[in-house]
Amino acid sequence: MNLEVKIDELTLKNPVMPASGTFGFGLEFKDIFDLKNLGALVVKTITKNPRLGNRPPRVYEVSCGMINSIGLANPGWDYFREKILPQIKDLNDILILNIAGESVEEFEYLAREAQRFDEIKALELNVSCPNVSKGGIAFGTDLEALKQIVSSVRKIYSKTLIVKLTPNVTDITVYAKAAENAGADALTLINTFSGMVIDVKSKKPVLGNKHGGVSGPAIRPMAVKMVYDCFKAVSIPLIGVGGIDSKEAALEFFLAGATAIQVGSQNFVEPGFMPRLIRELGEYLREENIEGIAKLTGLAHRREENV
Amino acid sequence: MNLEVKIDELTLKNPVMPASGTFGFGLEFKDIFDLKNLGALVVKTITKNPRLGNRPPRVYEVSCGMINSIGLANPGWDYFREKILPQIKDLNDILILNIAGESVEEFEYLAREAQRFDEIKALELNVSCPNVSKGGIAFGTDLEALKQIVSSVRKIYSKTLIVKLTPNVTDITVYAKAAENAGADALTLINTFSGMVIDVKSKKPVLGNKHGGVSGPAIRPMAVKMVYDCFKAVSIPLIGVGGIDSKEAALEFFLAGATAIQVGSQNFVEPGFMPRLIRELGEYLREENIEGIAKLTGLAHRREENV
Amino acid sequence: MQDLKGLVVENIPLTKEIYKLQISVPEEILPEIIPGSFAMLKIEAKGVFLRRPFSFADVDLKTGLVTFYIKLVGKGTGALREIHPGQEISMLLPLGRGFTVMPGKSLLVAGGIGIAPLNFLAREIIKKGGEISIIYGVKNEAMFIPEITKNFKNIEVYSEIPGPGKKGLVLDGLKAKDINSYDQIYLCGPNVMLQAAKPYLQNFSGLVEVSLESYMACGFGACLGCVVKVFSNNEIEYKKVCKDGPVFNFKEVVL
């Protein structure tokens, strides 16, 4: 039984990878499992300059999920390149660098840098973070900006280019098509939903930054629908993410049209979840006598026609 | 302690009402409590012609909520007027008729009819149902269509006009302002989030109509944020709805900017929830020594400035 | 309908997949509970939002106990299995339109956990002086409730794979009967069983009633979620399983 999947030119030994920002740089998880088990390693978003991130509190629980306003806290590209990249480059064969910029130029700068490092196998453009005031989600909801970023980076970056979209739009397929046309090799669907929690005692928003991004099982039905809709709209591979906390949840994404999946918030609740999921997916294929996980991609569409 | 709130010209004895479609025509709840206790009675969406609704399954559980694809099943205006209105007109002083149309003309037709009935105190326009192929959410996400419906109905309907918006848009404040400018007296925020659940066994979407609308506590942080954002954007009263399942949840909406609130899915789980909520809100005001519930509206905004 | 608290009195496994839950409920409500009616139980567990519907499998007017036979299928029924005697449980009840109890000879056809409401119905028919025969088909040992066969004399058990009773399907049992010797027939079981039985009962002249299942959000007619297609008065209609049913005229139901 075969867990291998292909994203553009990359062959992942299995379709399971961490969602950016929920796995640090992987180092925190080394005690729990061997990161070589993962299909790929996706790091926390890196920006050109270091970012402190938003003021705390930055995380809070919500019904069946959590809300965060980390605000892309990260040590910046130079520090990452010098101090972190050497530590993590051998943790997994496929290292995916997630980047964000406050301007097209910053995206270009980072793409140019990433292009130089063989150990970086793919870029994931975060045009969808709801927690930064400049850039962030604004790029992800502004169709023209999205096209410009993707096509500019495409010109510079010749390896696998993944674009991560925000769900906070009227019709995500429009953005998916735009990213595809601008040269994306794959899409990650989705980032967090914009939300807010108000503390009844203090009568103020709980988060220091007032609003944040909602993740976890609460957003899964929306994420699945977006993968399903985009599967019909584009022909590049989709990486599904949003509330995956079980084998069944992961399978929903494959059936909806995902080629691979990312695990986010569940990593906090169960740091050993990803290796368990990989094992369970393998068992599932065996039990169901399905030759490869890739056979599941988009199956919910085909079944429909026979109803 | 005063639970009274004003929505346009209407004075509600308390700010709690059912969300359309989760309370039938109120008749199913008569065994459980006296509907006179409610601030208002909002009925299931009525359309011009009867609608069977979508094929089953039409409801399913999701993490911290549910998904539905009822598809505005209803007996149509004529039946409603003849058979149902007489039965329910005395259940509560403030009867709010929720309507949807497949065209502007249908909205106009229903508004003209509603205008004739004194027992109907307000209209709530459902331009946001994700479960019908014609009209429905398309109106709610198309700014021009929204303006046209609201202004057409406004010309015909002189009583309180409420517009219920969909959350499935990039920026809800744009729609809120458009509805306000087109003559809405109040806004209901929000309808369900578009979503999908896939059955892993059958490898097909669970719902007969494939996708549906997600409601319940899962969507609350998004709903609260939308109320918060719209409170800054418009000056007409807001009716908050989305995942209210406790006094604390209701208070979040008031603090974010709601003048009144609606309870949806929780009515299914605890049919006596609304009278309990009304009682608990009264107790809360007493304990906190707050003179009236209206004092809470938007307080999270004011507090912020003092940080 | 009332929303009230019951007190769990017993919760024991009967087989690997089925357990029996007995709950003490307030006396006033007991007379309203009839065969075919059901309750929506509130299960306080991680990941369970909606209530879950279960048919009354028995009511004891003397002890004030109601019985449910529950098959383990997912998180709700999994969590409910852990509820302890002495714990309270919130229940909406009684719900739905029950069976029409009729005099004469009745044939009861149960598939799997479909035996639950038919157990109650059988007792009620006998109490009212009627005669019953039961065909009780199960998949395997794990789906077979032994105490059912102790309750009734005229009961035939079929098992899909060799197990309790004869090997075979419910339909085999039905075919072995002279169905026209009965005055009415009642069914409850999975859709495949109902579909198989349908053509076979089409010409039966008496009353045929079926208790249906469907996914429910509210259980009392408010959400319109639980509908099934029914063909009556020459019209296709959607009817609510929770309120117009769960018991329907078998001949009118579009399966």
Add this chain to the structure above:
Amino acid sequence: MQDLKGLVVENIPLTKEIYKLQISVPEEILPEIIPGSFAMLKIEAKGVFLRRPFSFADVDLKTGLVTFYIKLVGKGTGALREIHPGQEISMLLPLGRGFTVMPGKSLLVAGGIGIAPLNFLAREIIKKGGEISIIYGVKNEAMFIPEITKNFKNIEVYSEIPGPGKKGLVLDGLKAKDINSYDQIYLCGPNVMLQAAKPYLQNFSGLVEVSLESYMACGFGACLGCVVKVFSNNEIEYKKVCKDGPVFNFKEVVL
């Protein structure tokens, strides 16, 4: 850090608001648990998604038991109170950077449930031959853990409203001491207490350590959610309470 299953051995109420949870954990992990470190407990209850952090209040190397003192504040701590001896609980442990145990005379300043890690620290200091004094301030009777005062000789209790010990705040206790007679000071308590103590300890020349709380999603440095402002090397930085702390140099923390 390990993700392992502990076995609940005891779970008893100490006051109306505080309970004591004792869990048996695998032997190998015990030596890694130091005062100030904590565990993230997975609570299987309706509406609880994230784990919850609790400081070790004691570790018994002989019995393999770890002790937590838990204050009832919301749904997680509410559900955890219902966990029974014999049930398993998933725990991530040990987490965080603990206290620096030093020789000489130590003053421990606890506010409310802040006594939990300091109880462990006090035992450890004594074990290593150090001397301790404890100031233990509580709001009222319901926040006071009687067994703490049995554990230690040099302990003074203050209660905000008349209750156990003297009436007064932790700060009153601090003022009554000649703090310069101590070699180091350790604190754990609510922010108001820390803020009040801050100016008072600013000139103390020895080590002052504080164990901080903050809202945590992961507890092991992956989410960057739990940060506090720290002023060190002339720079304002955000540090992770879960990994860089929860124990910090009190003088560097921006409260």
